[in-house]
Amino acid sequence: MTSDLARTIAHARTLEPVGSPCTDICKLDPESGYCQGCLRTRDEIRAWKTMSDTHKLATFDVLLARLDTTAPHATPIRTDDA
Template sequence: MTTTDLAFTIERAKNQEPIGSPCTGVCKLDPAHGLCAGCFRSREEIKGFRSMDDIAKLTLLDQLLARRSTIAPSPAPSPAP
């Protein structure tokens, strides 16, 4: 999963009616930080997503890419040979 894929999934979710899920299909909680390795939601956020109002969903969606960059920063480019 790349940041671009997650960004695409989030934008698609924001444009759905009702607001859609940011699930990327990875669905694996990382024990190191307790967040899904695909969408970077916590178990509680995943379980409660359907019952959130649209404002709460949009707020959460806006946080996911930032979470990902904090937890899994992009690797530095390799130096040219």
């Protein structure tokens, strides 16, 4: 997820108007409240289309900060042969 979101944000910054950080993994994490793909909150997702480009660019910085502080979801590794 880390590289996908960073890559999506880098591309979205180059678009006119500013593009979306959506990575097509649209599922809210019940614990954090962040989308598992783009790390936006439900309110940020709803507001995206009406945000100014300046606000969108600032939100990218917030998302990248979240990316740095949000631990990736660990998948348990099975050690038995069952």
